[in-house]
Amino acid sequence: MQLIKSINSVKKQIRKAKKTGKSIGLVPTMGYFHEGHLSLIRKAVKECDVVVISIFVNPAQFGPGEDYLRYPRELSRDLHLAEEESVNIVFAPSAKSMYPNGYQAYVNVEKMSKVLCGISRPSHFRGVVSVVAKLFNIIEPDIAYFGGKDAQQAIIVDRMVKDLNMNVKLKVLPIIREKDGLAMSSRNTYLNKMDRKNAANLYKSLKGAKRLINSGTRDTNRIIHTMRKMIKSVPHAQIDYISVVDAKGLKPVKRLKGKILIALAVYFGKTRLIDNIIVRL
Amino acid sequence: MQLIKSINSVKKQIRKAKKTGKSIGLVPTMGYFHEGHLSLIRKAVKECDVVVISIFVNPAQFGPGEDYLRYPRELSRDLHLAEEESVNIVFAPSAKSMYPNGYQAYVNVEKMSKVLCGISRPSHFRGVVSVVAKLFNIIEPDIAYFGGKDAQQAIIVDRMVKDLNMNVKLKVLPIIREKDGLAMSSRNTYLNKMDRKNAANLYKSLKGAKRLINSGTRDTNRIIHTMRKMIKSVPHAQIDYISVVDAKGLKPVKRLKGKILIALAVYFGKTRLIDNIIVRL
Numbered sequence: 001m002q003l004i005k006s007i008n009s010v011k012k013q014i015r016k017a018k019k020t021g022k023s024i025g026l027v028p029t030m031g032y033f034h035e036g037h038l039s040l041i042r043k044a045v046k047e048c049d050v051v052v053i054s055i056f057v058n059p060a061q062f063g064p065g066e067d068y069l070r071y072p073r074e075l076s077r078d079l080h081l082a083e084e085e086s087v088n089i090v091f092a093p094s095a096k097s098m099y100p101n102g103y104q105a106y107v108n109v110e111k112m113s114k115v116l117c118g119i120s121r122p123s124h125f126r127g128v129v130s131v132v133a134k135l136f137n138i139i140e141p142d143i144a145y146f147g148g149k150d151a152q153q154a155i156i157v158d159r160m161v162k163d164l165n166m167n168v169k170l171k172v173l174p175i176i177r178e179k180d181g182l183a184m185s186s187r188n189t190y191l192n193k194m195d196r197k198n199a200a201n202l203y204k205s206l207k208g209a210k211r212l213i214n215s216g217t218r219d220t221n222r223i224i225h226t227m228r229k230m231i232k233s234v235p236h237a238q239i240d241y242i243s244v245v246d247a248k249g250l251k252p253v254k255r256l257k258g259k260i261l262i263a264l265a266v267y268f269g270k271t272r273l274i275d276n277i278i279v280r281l
Numbered sequence: 282m283q284l285i286k287s288i289n290s291v292k293k294q295i296r297k298a299k300k301t302g303k304s305i306g307l308v309p310t311m312g313y314f315h316e317g318h319l320s321l322i323r324k325a326v327k328e329c330d331v332v333v334i335s336i337f338v339n340p341a342q343f344g345p346g347e348d349y350l351r352y353p354r355e356l357s358r359d360l361h362l363a364e365e366e367s368v369n370i371v372f373a374p375s376a377k378s379m380y381p382n383g384y385q386a387y388v389n390v391e392k393m394s395k396v397l398c399g400i401s402r403p404s405h406f407r408g409v410v411s412v413v414a415k416l417f418n419i420i421e422p423d424i425a426y427f428g429g430k431d432a433q434q435a436i437i438v439d440r441m442v443k444d445l446n447m448n449v450k451l452k453v454l455p456i457i458r459e460k461d462g463l464a465m466s467s468r469n470t471y472l473n474k475m476d477r478k479n480a481a482n483l484y485k486s487l488k489g490a491k492r493l494i495n496s497g498t499r500d501t502n503r504i505i506h507t508m509r510k511m512i513k514s515v516p517h518a519q520i521d522y523i524s525v526v527d528a529k530g531l532k533p534v535k536r537l538k539g540k541i542l543i544a545l546a547v548y549f550g551k552t553r554l555i556d557n558i559i560v561r562l
Contacts, residue, residue: 007446102530104391105410105444111385129386130445137446163386164411165288165418249383 001083003090007098007138010091014052014139022049026141026168028132031055031092032072032186033081036176040145041085043173052139053082055092060099060106061127067270072186091139098134106130107164109156112250116152116263117274120240128153129160136168144168148175149183151261151276155250175275177203183275195268198234202266205230205242206277209262213279218256220244231266240265240272247278256281282364284371288379288419291372295333295420303330307422307449309413312336312373313353313467314362317457321426322366324454333420334363336373341380341387342408348551353467372420379415387411388445390437393531397433397544398555401521409434410441417449425449429456430464432542432557436531456556458484464556476549479515483547486511486523487558490543494560499537501525512547521546521553528559537562 004010014024025048027040044051055078062068075092082090106126112118113125136144146154154172161168176184181203182196191199205227212223224242231237245252247261256279263276285291295305306329308321325332336359343349356373363371387407393399394406417425427435435453442449457465462484463477472480486508493504505523512518526533528540537560544557 011446011448102440103444104393105388105441106391107386107388107414107445109386133388134444134446137448140448159383160386163384163415164388165292165415167292167418167421 001079001087001090003079003092005092005094005097007093010052010089011138013089014050017050018140023142024048024139025051026135026139026144027051027053028135028144028146029053029055030057030071030186031078032074032189033078034176034184034186036147036149036184038081038085039176040147040173041082041087043171044143044145045086048141048143050088051086052089052091052141053087054135054139055090056095056098056131056135058098058127058131059095060130061124063121063123066121067187067190072189091135098131107133107160109159109163112152112156112159115250116241116243116245117150117265118152120265120272125153125156129156132157133160133164133166136166141168144170146170146172148172148278149185149276150274151247151263151278152250155247155261181207183273185273187271187273190271191268195236195271198237199266199268199273201231201234201237202264202273202275205264206262206275210277210279213256213281218281220252220254220256223256223262227262227264231264236268238267240267282360282368282371284360284373286373286375286378288374291333291370292419294370295331298331299421304423305329305420306332307416307420307425308332308334309416309425309427310334310336311338311352311467312359313355313470314359315457315465315467317428317430317465319362319366320457321428321454322363322368324452325424325426326367329422329424331369332367333370333372333422334368335416335420336371337376337379337412337416339379339408339412340376341411342405344402344404347402348468348471353470372416379412388414388441390440390444393433393437393440396531397522397524397526398431398546399433401546401553406434406437410437413438414441414445414447417447422449425451427451427453429453429559430466430557431555432528432544432559433531436528436542462488464554466554468552468554471552472549476517476552479518480547480549480554482512482515482518483545483554483556486545487543487556491558491560494537494562499562501533501535501537504537504543508543508545512545517549519548521548 025044107129108126180200242264247259265274306325388410389407461481523545528542546555
C-alpha cells in the first residue's frame with residue numbers, strides 16, 4: 001500500500017494504472033475509520049482493481065464554530081486498517097495543497113443544499129461537493145463509494161454527477177450501526193457515557209416511524225410528532241430537524257408516497273448526530 | 282465529420298478514440314463562426330488527433346433581458362466551415378439535454394466572477410464555467426482552446442481548472458480583429474453601419490493606452506481617463522467599464538507593474554462589446 005500526499009504524484013500513479021486498463025475505486029473519507037468506512041472499503045476492494053482511499057478533513061465543509069479543529073484524526077491507525085483491507089493507495093493531501101492561496105472555485109448543488117442539514121450548515125454541502133469534485137478529477141475513479149448515513153450528501157453528490165456529466169458511478173452503501181442501533185460516526189467519540197446511551201433513541205425513533213408507516217400511517221405530521229416525542233424523552237437531546245422528504249429532490253411531502261427519506265439531526269450538547277431511513281411505498 | 286447532438290453518443294465516440302491513444306482537442310463555441318473561432322479550430326486541428334467543436338448557445342450564461350433569444354445562430358454554415366477545417370466532431374446538444382428538469386449544479390469561481398463584466402452580468406461567469414465544466418466532463422479533452430477576446434473568461438476558466446484539479450490544458454489564442462481593429466465577435470452583427478464604424482474606437486483606445494504606457498505612463502487613472510475620452514468622442518458609445526487589473530487575480534492596480542489586463546465593455550445601443558489588451562511591464 002502506498003501513502004501519497006501529493007496531488008501530482010497520485011495523478012501520475014492513477015494514470016499509470018488506467019493505461020493498463022485497471023478499474024479505479026475511490027472511497028472519499030475524513031479518516032478515523034469505523035465499520036461504516038470499512039464496509040465501503042471492502043466493497044471497493046471486491047469490485048475494483050485499484051482502490052484509493054482519500055483521507056482529508058475538508059475545511060471547506062465545516063462552518064465557523066464547527067468542529068474542524070477537534071474533528072478526530074488518527075492517520076497511523078487508519079493506514080493500518082487500510083493496509084489490512086488490501087487498499088492500494090491512501091491519498092492524504094494537506095489542506096494547503098487542496099486549497100492554495102487564491103482558491104475560489106466551488107461547486108454548488110444549489111437548491112438541495114439549502115434544506116435539511118443545509119439550514120443549520122449553510123455552506124456545508126458547497127464544501128462537500130467541491131472537494132468531491134476535486135477528488136473525482138484527481139483520482140478519476142470508475143466507481144466512488146459513499147455511506148448512507150449522510151443521505152442528503154449522497155443525493156446531492158449524485159445530482160452533481162448527473163448535472164455536470166461526470167464520468168463516475170456512485171454506490172451508496174447501507175448505514176452500519178452499533179449494537180444498540182446508533183449509526184456509526186466518527187463524531188460518536190465526542191459523546192459522554194450518558195449521551196452515548198441516549199443517542200440510541202435516534203434510531204429507535206426512525207424504527208418507530210417505520211412501524212407507524214407499516215401499520216398504515218401516511219400523514220407526515222403524525223410521524224414527525226411521534227418521533228419528536230420519542231427523541232425528546234431523554235435529556236440533552238436538542239432536535240435540529242426531523243424531515244420527511246422525497247428521496248430524489250429532497251422536497252417535503254405531506255403524505256407519504258414513492259421513495260421517501262426520513263432524516264433527522266439532533267444535538268447532544270455540542271455534538272450533532274444525523275441518521276435516516278429510506279422507505280418505499 | 283460527425284454532427285452529434287446526444288451527450289451519451291459523443292461520450293461513446295470520445296471514449297473509443299481515447300482507447301486508441303488519440304489526443305482530443307476541444308473548441309467550445311456558441312457558433313456563428315468568425316475568423317476568431319476559425320483560428321482556434323485551425324490550431325486544434327494542428328495539435329490534436331481528434332478535434333471536437335461544441336456549438337451551444339448556453340442559456341445559463343445569459344442574464345434576464347440579455348440577447349439569448351436573438352443571439353445569431355447559423356448551424357449549417359458553421360458545419361460547412363468546420364468540415365472545411367477537417368474537424369472530426371461537431372457536438373451540438375439541445376438546451377434541454379444540457380439542463381434537464383431539476384438541474385441545479387453550478388460551478389462558481391467566486392471572487393473573479395464579480396468584477397469587470399461580472400458587475401453588469403452577475404450570473405454570467407457562473408453560467409460560463411458551469412457549461413465549460415460540463416463540456417470538459419463530456420469530451421474529456423487533452424487541450425481546450427479559448428479566444429483572447431473574453432480575457433476574464435479565459436482567466437476564470439483557468440482558475441477553475443487549477444482549483445478543481447481538472448485534467449485539461451488550456452490554450453488562449455490572440456484576438457482576431459477586423460481591418461479597422463474591431464475585435465471579431467458574433468455580436469458585431471447587431472451593429473448598424475454607423476455604430477459599426479465607430480466601434481473601431483474601442484481598439485483605438487486600447488492602442489492609445491499602450492502608447493501612453495510605452496512612453497512611460499504608469500498611472501492607471503491617467504490611462505483610463507485618456508481611454509474614456511477617446512471612446513466618448515463618438516456618439517452612442519456608453520461605457521460599461523474600463524478597468525486596469527492584474528492579469529492573474531483581476532484585482533485593480535493603481536500603478537502598472539507585472540502582467541496587466543486593460544479591459545473594457547462598451548454599449549452601442551443594446552449591443553455590448555468587449556475588448557482588451559494584455560501588457561507586460
